[in-house]
Amino acid sequence: MILLFLISGLFLGWSLGANDAANVFGSAVGSKMVSFRKAAIIASIFVILGAVIQGAGASDTLGRLGAVNAIGGSFTVALAAAITVYIMTKFGLPVSTTQAIVGAIIGWNLFTGNHTDGRTLTRIVSTWISGPVLGAVFAVLLYIILKTIKKNSSLHLIRFESYIRTGLLIVGAFGAYSLGANNIANVMGVFVPAFNLQDLNMGLFTLSSAQQLFLLGGLAIAAGILTYSKKVMETVGNNIVELSSEAALVTVLALTMVLFIFSSTWLSSVFIKFGLPPIPMVPVSSSQVIIGCVIGIGLYKGARNINFRILGEISAGWIATPIFSGLLAFVSLFFVKNIFGIEVGRLTESVPDVTIQNKQATLANPHISDIMQYLILGLLVTGIIVLLYYYLLERKKKIEFQKSEEKFWRNIK
Amino acid sequence: MAVFTRTTKNLILKIDEFFDNIELGLLVFREGVKAYLEKDMETFNRHIRKVELLESNADKLQRSIENEMITHSILPQHRSEVSSLIDSLDEIIDTIKSSLNEFSIEMPDIPASLNHNFVSIMEASVCAGEELIPAARAYFKSPYTVREKLLKVYYFESETDKVSRNTTRIIFQEMKDLDLAHKAHLRYIIHHIENISDNAQKAADLLSAMAIKIVM
Numbered sequence: 001m002i003l004l005f006l007i008s009g010l011f012l013g014w015s016l017g018a019n020d021a022a023n024v025f026g027s028a029v030g031s032k033m034v035s036f037r038k039a040a041i042i043a044s045i046f047v048i049l050g051a052v053i054q055g056a057g058a059s060d061t062l063g064r065l066g067a068v069n070a071i072g073g074s075f076t077v078a079l080a081a082a083i084t085v086y087i088m089t090k091f092g093l094p095v096s097t098t099q100a101i102v103g104a105i106i107g108w109n110l111f112t113g114n115h116t117d118g119r120t121l122t123r124i125v126s127t128w129i130s131g132p133v134l135g136a137v138f139a140v141l142l143y144i145i146l147k148t149i150k151k152n153s154s155l156h157l158i159r160f161e162s163y164i165r166t167g168l169l170i171v172g173a174f175g176a177y178s179l180g181a182n183n184i185a186n187v188m189g190v191f192v193p194a195f196n197l198q199d200l201n202m203g204l205f206t207l208s209s210a211q212q213l214f215l216l217g218g219l220a221i222a223a224g225i226l227t228y229s230k231k232v233m234e235t236v237g238n239n240i241v242e243l244s245s246e247a248a249l250v251t252v253l254a255l256t257m258v259l260f261i262f263s264s265t266w267l268s269s270v271f272i273k274f275g276l277p278p279i280p281m282v283p284v285s286s287s288q289v290i291i292g293c294v295i296g297i298g299l300y301k302g303a304r305n306i307n308f309r310i311l312g313e314i315s316a317g318w319i320a321t322p323i324f325s326g327l328l329a330f331v332s333l334f335f336v337k338n339i340f341g342i343e344v345g346r347l348t349e350s351v352p353d354v355t356i357q358n359k360q361a362t363l364a365n366p367h368i369s370d371i372m373q374y375l376i377l378g379l380l381v382t383g384i385i386v387l388l389y390y391y392l393l394e395r396k397k398k399i400e401f402q403k404s405e406e407k408f409w410r411n412i413k
Numbered sequence: 414m415a416v417f418t419r420t421t422k423n424l425i426l427k428i429d430e431f432f433d434n435i436e437l438g439l440l441v442f443r444e445g446v447k448a449y450l451e452k453d454m455e456t457f458n459r460h461i462r463k464v465e466l467l468e469s470n471a472d473k474l475q476r477s478i479e480n481e482m483i484t485h486s487i488l489p490q491h492r493s494e495v496s497s498l499i500d501s502l503d504e505i506i507d508t509i510k511s512s513l514n515e516f517s518i519e520m521p522d523i524p525a526s527l528n529h530n531f532v533s534i535m536e537a538s539v540c541a542g543e544e545l546i547p548a549a550r551a552y553f554k555s556p557y558t559v560r561e562k563l564l565k566v567y568y569f570e571s572e573t574d575k576v577s578r579n580t581t582r583i584i585f586q587e588m589k590d591l592d593l594a595h596k597a598h599l600r601y602i603i604h605h606i607e608n609i610s611d612n613a614q615k616a617a618d619l620l621s622a623m624a625i626k627i628v629m
Contacts (some may be wrong), residue, residue, distance in 0.1 A: 032489035157553040157627075161488055162421045245490060262527075356540070401484065 005071045006191065008079035009213075011222040013187040015085035016097045017224020020183060021047055023255060023290040026233040027248035028168040033161075036230055037071035041390060042169060043176040044222035044383075050180025051218035052211050054263060059185035059192055059210070061282050063121045066105040067193045072342035073108055073333065074190040080104040080329035081186070088317055088326075089228070095317050096285035099128070101186040103322030107329030112345040123280050128318075131258055131284045132292025138254035138302045139293035146246050164245045171253045178259035180218055185283045187217040198369035198378065212372055219379045226386075244296070250294040258289045288318065418487050427478050428553065430521035430604045431499060432546050434471040438464055438506040439542045441610070445513050446535045448526050461513050468510045475503050498549060505542050509611055512605045512620070521602045522595065524588070530580040534606050537576055541569035541610035548620055559624035566617040573610040577603045 025039035068074045081100035088095030102124055109116045111172055118381060188210075197209040207215060243251065262269060268279040295311070337344045428504060445460035482492050515521075523531055548562035580603060584596050591599075 032486065035486065153555065154555050156425050157491075157556075158425055158487060159421055403479070404486075 006213075006216065007074040008075045008082055009191050012078045012082035012085065012097070012101070013217045013220025014224035015082050015089060015181060016187055017044075017047070017221035017226075018228035018311045019085055019099050019224075020178055020264070020286045021090045021176065021221055021225045021231035022233040023286040024179055024252060025168075025172050026290065027251045027294070029230075029233045030045055031243045031245050031248040032360040033165050033245050033248055034168055034172070035393075036233065037174060037390070038169070039233070040229065042173050042227050042261060043225050045126050046173045046176035046220035047180035047221050047225070048215065050177035050182075051184035051214040051221070052180075054177075054181035054265075055184035055214040056210060059189040060190040061120060061280065062101070062105070062185045063193060064117055065102065066109045066114060066116060066126065066192045067348070068105065068108055069193060069348065070343045070345045071191075071343035072336055073112070074148060074194045076332045076336050076344055077101070077104040077108050077190050077329055078187075078383055080107065080332050084325040084328060084356065089231075093366070095321050096188045096287045097183060098124070098285040099318065099321040100325040101283075102170075102188070103325030104329035105190065106322070107326035108333060108345060110260045110326070111330050111333040112335055114345070115348050120328060121125075124266055124282050127262060127280070127282045127284050128288060131289045132285060134261075135254050135258050135289040135292035136296030136299075138257050139250050142250040143247060143297055144252055146250060150246065162244055163211050164249050165247050168245075169248065175252050175256035175259065178256050178263060178387075179286055180221065182263035182283055183286065184214045184217050184221075187221065188213040197372055200369070200373050206375075215376055216372075218381070219383065220225070222383070243297070247297050251290060251295065254288060254293045254296075255290050259284060259286060274326045287372060290401060292396070324357075341353060420481065420487070424478065424485075424487060425553075427474055427481070428499075431471055431474040431478065432550055433469045434474065435502050435506050436546050438471070438540050439507050439546075441467065442509040442513060443535060443539045446516070446606070447532065450523060450531060455614070457513075458517070458612040461517055464506075464510050464513055468506045471503055471506050475499050480606060491623070491627065494619070494626070495626075496563065498552070498616065498619055498623065501612065501619055502549065503544070503583050504612045505609060505616070507543075508537045508605070508608045512608070515602065515605055519598070519602075521541050521598055523599065523602075524591070527580065527583070527599070529604075530540045530576065530583065534573060534580060534603060536611075537569050537573040538606050538608075541566050541613040544563075544569060545613045545616055545620070548617070552620060552624060556624050556627045560621055563617045563621055566613055570610040570614040570617075573607055575611075577607050 015268070021043055025043055028034040029036050029039050070078055077100075081097065081104040084100040085095055085097050102121075106116055106121075108114070153160075155163075191213055192210050195209060195213060197212050199209070200207040200212055228352060262282050262284045264279075265281065270283065272278050291311075333344045336342050414419050418549065440578050441463050445457055445464065448454075448460060450458040482488060482495065488495055491604050544562065544565040545548070548559050548566065551558045551562055581600055
């Protein structure tokens with residue numbers, strides 16, 4: 001039963017994959033430099049790696065906003081956010097999963113009477129502004145640098161494009177990794193305080209309780225990318241402003257840098273070492289950052305080709321998302337508690353401390369850890385089989401094409 | 414990933430080879446027309462065979478370049494323009510081939526007094542084509558220099574028009590001893606030589622727009 005509650009988180013992960021993860025490769029796919037299939041496979045692999053290896057930082061911040069302390073509450077909060085993201089995605093709007101989950105957590109705080117930490121909320125909301133601005137600044141600077149290199153290098157256009165294409169794949173992979181590291185908190189953050197699983201020994205490495213949840217979330221994100229992200233990729237890539245191939249590389253690189261800055265504990269410690277203030281570990285909205293990057297380049301190029309109507313629709317989505325998600329969470333929590341009689345959370349005395357919350361976490365039945373182990377292994381094996389199938393399918397296509405080419409040139413001769 | 418395969422290198426080589434074909438075609442046309450005017454039919458026929466070979470090779474390269482660009486998704490945003498450019502350059506070598514064939518089949522009787530005029534038209538027209546090739550090469554390597562290179566194409570195109578207009582005037586107004594059919598035939602041949610510079614101008618217009626798009 002307890003594992004069933006995770007379904008809403010997995011649904012949210014799927015929505016994030018379908019929506020936010022598309023931002024990483026949207027400009028590459030939109031400018032037709034990288035095929036959707038190649039982008040989806042690379043993004044899926046690296047988003048999982050990022051989530052498992054580096055997902056803890058941003059998750060703590062979200063926990064401070066409101067540590068959902070009952071599994072029923074986690075389920076409802078994640079479900080409300082997932083439904084919000086799904087509806088927005090259905091309309092082709094690049095909505096922010098961060099905003100959806102923040103709205104839903106505030107809805108939970110209001111319902112259970114818990115205090116919403118103003119400082120944490122301010123920190124998160126400030127990234128909704130600073131993220132896109134930083135993205136725009138990075139994008140413009142990188143664009144100028146790349147243009148200067150192009151002008152002075154006298155590289156052949158085709159070779160330059162092939163470098164850009166390779167760059168898009170490498171930066172996209174890094175971007176997907178950073179997205180997994182930064183945004184897994186949105187998907188599984190609310191479940192971390194409520195779950196306490198036994199460590200899972202995978203032979204080469206061991207996964208902690210949180211990492212197991214992050215791995216599951218990562219797999220859900222990957223499923224979202226593979227099955228439903230194509231439409232949003234095209235919106236990001238082409239609708240706001242038509243992107244050139246170098247602009248596509250620049251937007252992905254700028255997004256990656258912003259995501260990395262807000263999820264790298266290493267970078268934050270380097271800042272502290274040099275006497276600078278630490279970087280807040282906050283789940284940033286990749287949708288907002290990428291749109292900031294695209295607009296930055298559009299403004300640099302003269303703002304004539306920016307589609308302001310679509311920009312307006314997206315902005316309306318940004319305001320509507322946290323409000324809609326918060327309301328949905330509040331109403332859903334009411335139904336779950338009063339109609340189904342499921343515990344959705346309790347009032348905590350002080351500002352929640354995530355480490356304490358972890359200690360108070362629901363101790364799961366030892367069998368749950370075993371089930372999780374089989375579930376994770378099963379999903380990983382399925383993933384590998386799917387990748388192999390894709391690879392063989394591509395190989396078969398390539399061989400068939402080569403044969404038809406040879407036949408064509410033989411006939412011409 | 415095109416960078417890790419030979420696709421990029423091969424495609425660059427093919428595009429360069431295509432340009433070489435057009436450049437050689439123009440040179441052979443120049444020599445072919447001169448040989449015809451000097452009544453050296455053996456050399457003229459050799460040049461026709463050479464142009465046919467170059468034209469056929471250019472066609473094959475054109476198909477191969479377009480094919481590779483589509484199948485390996487190379488230059489997705491400029492692909493249609495690059496294809497159009499290659500197509501318009503191919504038009505030039507097609508015109509060269511058909512012009513030389515017309516000389517060969519119709520054997521126009523060009524009065525010796527007009528030899529110099531015909532050489533001038535041919536030179537100006539071929540120069541327009543020749544100046545186009547460095548501009549087309551520059552599109553791929555230094556697009557910022559394309560437009561300045563194209564100025565010469567426009568100059569030689571207008572020169573061709575000027576010289577051919579004068580020659581046509583001489584044929585119709587000063588050469589009273591030629592019959593009308595002969596005059597019309599000469600005008601028709603001039604028009605065909607002119608087609609080379611006209612096609613070069615069309616390609617130059619396209620290249621100019623492509624260069625603006627790429628540097629913006």
